[in-house]
Amino acid sequence: MEWRAKPLITLTAACFFAVLILLLIFPFDGGFSTPNYQSQKKQSFVAPKTNIWADLTESEASDIYDFLYKDLTYLNLTKHPKSNRDNFIFIVEALRPNKTDAVSYLYDAGPAPRRWAKAAVAQHIHNEPYMVYYMVGPLPLSPESRTVPLEYVFNSGRNYVKNPVQDFVAISEFGLTIAENISDITQDLLGAVANRENPDDPLGLICWPRGSRIERGGFSLWFQLYKPGLGSGARTLLPQGIYAKVNASDANIDGWTVGQFYYNGVIYDTEEDFRAALSEPDFVRTPPNVDGPWSDTEDFESSPPGRELPPPVSVQPYGPRYRLDREQQYVSWFGFEFYITTAQATGLALFDIRFKGERVMYELGLQEAMAHYAGDDPMQGGLEFMDSFFGMGKTMFELVPGYDCPAYADYLDTRFHQAHKTHELPNSICVFEHTPDYLLSRHTAQYSVTASRNTYLIVRAVSTVGNYDYTFDYVFYMDGTLEIKVRASGFIFAAFYARNSNKNENEYGHRIHDALASSMHDHVLNFKADLDVAGPTNDMVRLALEPITTTYPWDKPEVKDRNTMHLVEHAVTEEAGLDWPKNSGEFYLVYSADQKNAWGERKGYRITSGTGMGSTPHLTILNSTTLGDSARWAEHDIWILQRKDTEPRSADPLNYFAPHDPLIDFTKMANHESLKHGEADSPYDGDLVVYFNLGAHHVPHSGDVPNTLQHTSASSVMFVPHNFNDRDPSRESVQGVRLQLKGTKNSGGFAGETSINGDLRSRLDRRVGAQKLHDIKYFGSTYEQGMKLPLEAFEPDLERYRSSEHAVTDLSYNGSAAGVWMKGAE
Structure with missing residues (x-):
């Protein structure tokens, strides 16, 4: 069945990037409703507490906008900016409560923490553009409410970042101008020219920038020519081999100048030098990168044996076994209980995770998703993305029932508030129970065989950031294990292949099409796990498996010395970054400092690299020139830190604009403070937090064309009970x-x-x-005779669904955390 959407809008070249911004900030209004084919009674299930991490309601957001216009009158805020000199409110969202304030409410029957909001405001200070954070509250708004700078969560000592790019519409037009000024060159070398009237012209060219903040505070841009793609979204597979460098150090775009050009391994100092070189007899032309069926993600024609039949699917004849409070977004399933929430920058997160009534984690969620490239051309050679800058929550678009998640899943809507409007994201989270293709446990004895079905609960969301779709899974197992898994799919960000023996293209990837090369890159996605293993006072240890030569009295006289192994426990006594051990020779354990199981062992959870493509990686590049100090969390696999209210996150989206002086510098968090607690001269109470990384060292190959496949791009980390229970608790629940x-x-x-x-x-x-x-x-139970399921239990009728057009970030600065202004926006 065909997914129906409104046709794409034709854009004028002058407003191309601006309308992309407009679409992202004012996205689709439509959506679909998931059919409930199961005849079951509506569950009357209510969360035990209010979801204190929930985002603002539409009414709350509207009140906050009105309050800010009155409280910040000196800024002369405008709702619909018409100029890059206008001040305006970019986002408002809930400011999550401090854990110190939340724990009394959650665990000691104390009052709920006061609710606050945060706002990001695009404002000019001394005639220069900045993004500034404020906090507003307490909520509901009253005479005692106020607006104050949001500073305590940033270790930079400030709540603002200078915006180095004031006018994105002008930047897009600047790129088009570059292409137009060398139209004779592009026609000669690429057989195409820029089409200002229709940038989506499949025979035309577009011009993208890669911005770099350099350490001395300047701003440098390299522009590269691309084809827009034949409607497939394959733009990042269609780079062309012409690059232009722009000196953007002047705060005013009118002062920008085009400098060098780069083509086929040669740098030309000026446009004239480049043009003159074309007529030289020894000038070498490279074939252009031409689109075609090779970039299509679908094949509607092939019919190998078996494709005429649909594949097996999972069904749920008796309805869900979990319980869901939709209003509070609270889930309970076989001992697990937790709250769901989202944030604009980082998307899906879970809070107050308990198992069998005991505390496991206070918070579990994404902090940042970084991709760092390497290559031998001006674009790939310095390319990196921090995807929270583009909004992992804002790009949680609707899930396709029966495909992204089973037809029987529960689908939850989310929202965000930006540019004075509330944007609904229908069906952007799904919750479902699933039975995989392997058992939880089995055993064949002499007289019997026992087989235990494996079922787990999944909370899933997909964030589409430009060319990549990231599928985030939070997986709960019946024994108390949690798994956090990420899969990536989509178009790779590829490099132009010049077929030049003097270049080093094969040093950074493989040739994957006529004029296309893959570009090696690291994906490193940082997560926070605020563990409270059987309570807030925890210790971290490395339990090492070490070889040893020893003597046992029962071995003598036959064996004098025995080569064997034993366990050696190494306490982690100060904040540290750790890598996964060689040969998996250590267990990373978080123990309760005072709670033990029935056998006198400390209750604990093990942190281990989970299922996927090998061990989860950290960044290969040492002391990245591009990243500066903005992503030091990427330099080790996991980190163990003191938990502090003043350090709620490892990163901020606006780090992207200040890599050498970021709002949050992770090195100031991971600064070797003591993890010893209970000492008279130490304020540390044993409440530790773990930051861990998922991702992949991605060297794309021909199998990544047209799209990277999810089973080859998955990574995960698991938190496994370690003496947390007296025995395997799944025995009580398993079928x-x-x-x-x-x-x-x-x-x-x-x-x-x-x-x-x-x-x-x-x-x-x-x-x-x-x-x-x-x-x-x-x-447990078995299925009975006489079950009947409708067709939609196997194949949802997608003809019933209508989804309006929405925008996906184009991986420039459009629609990002930069707070861009929209030309002519209403």
Whole structure:
């Protein structure tokens, strides 16, 4: 079935980037409703507490906008900026409460923490553009409410970042001007020219910038020519081999100048030098990068054997086994309980995660998603993205039922508030239980075989940032394990392949099409896990498996020394960054400082690299020239820090604009403070926090064309109970069967059953009500006869759904945290 959407709007070249901004800030209003094919009673399930991390309601956001216009009159704020000199409110959203204020409400029956909001304001200070953070509250707004600078969460000592790019419309027009000024060159070398009237012209050219903040405070831009793609979204697969450098150090774009040009490994100092070189007899032309069916993500024509039949699907005939409070976004499932929330920059996050009534984590969520490239051309050679800058929450677009998630999943809507409007993102989170293709456990004994089904709960969202779709899974297992998994798919950001033996293209990737090369890059996604293992007072240890040579008295005299191994515990006594150990030779454990299980062992959780493509990585590049101090969290796999209200995050979206002097400098957080608690001269109370990285070292190959596949780009980290329970708690919840094997010996029977005539007998078969022999016994329920499911349980009718057009970030600064102004926006 075909997914129907409104046709794309034709844009004029002058407003191309501006309208992309407009679309992102004023996205689609439509959506779809998920059919409920299951005839079940509406669950009357209510969360035990209010979701104190929930985002603002539309009414709250509207009140905050009105309040800011009155409280910040000196800024002369405007709702619809018409000039890059206008001051305006870019975003408002909930300011999450400090943990110190929340724990009393959550665990000690104290009052709910006062609710506050934060706002990002684009304003001019001394005639220069800045992005400035404020906090507004308490809510609901009253005479005691106020607007104050939001400073305490930033270790830079300031709440603002200078915006180095004042006018994105002008930048897009500047790029088009570059292309137009060398139209004779582009026609000669690429067979195409820029089309200002229609930048989406598949035969035309567009011009993209890559910005770099340099350490001395300047701003440098390299522009590269691209083809827009034949409607497939494959723009990042269509780079062309012409690059132009722009001196953008002047605060006024009118003072920008075009300097060098780069083509086929040669730098030309001026446009005239480049043009003159074309007529030289030894000038070498490279083939252009031409679009075609090779970039299509769909193949509607091929029909290998088997494609005429649909694949197997998962169904849920009796309805969900989890319980969901939609209003509070609270979930309960087989001992797990938690709250769901989102943020504009970082998307999906979970709070107050408990298992069997005991505390496990206070907070679990994304902090930043970074991609750092390497290459031998001016674009790839310095390319990096910090995706929170573009909004991982703002780009959580609707999920496709029956494809992104099973047809039976529950779908939740989210919203964000930007540019004086509330934007609804329908069906952007799904919750469902799933049975994978492997058992949770099994065992074959001499007289019986036991098989336990494996089911887990998934909370899923997808963030589409430019060319990549990131699927985020929070997975809950019946034994108390949590897994955080990320998969990436979409178009790679590829490089132009020049076929030049003097270049080093194969040093950074592979040739993957006629004039296209892959570009190696690291994906490093940083997450926060505020563990409260059986309470807030925890210790971190490295439990090492170490070889040892020792002597045992029972070995003598035959063996004098025995080479073996043993466990050695190393306490982590100060803040540190750790990498996954060689040969998996250490267990990273977070223990409760005072709670033990029935056997006297400390209750704990193990942190381990989970399922996916090998161990999760950290950044390959040492002391990145591009990143500066904006992403030092990427330099190790996991970090253990003191938890502080003044350090709620490892990064901020506006770090992208100040990499050498970021709002949040992670090195100031991970500064080797003591993790010893209970000492008279230390304020540290044992409440630690873990930051960990997911991602991949991605060297794209021909199989990444047209799209990277999710099973080759997955990584995860798991938090596994380690003596947290007295035994495996999944035994209480799991569904399974034990089959008694035929034999002559009277052993291996079921607990509580006696032998009859020498045989183990007696089981009333619940499905047919007939007396049978002793051979089968189920734990949990089984499916009954006579089940009927409608077609939508297998293949949702997507013809019923209508989705309006929405924008996806184009990986320049459009629609990002920069707070751009919209030309002619209403």
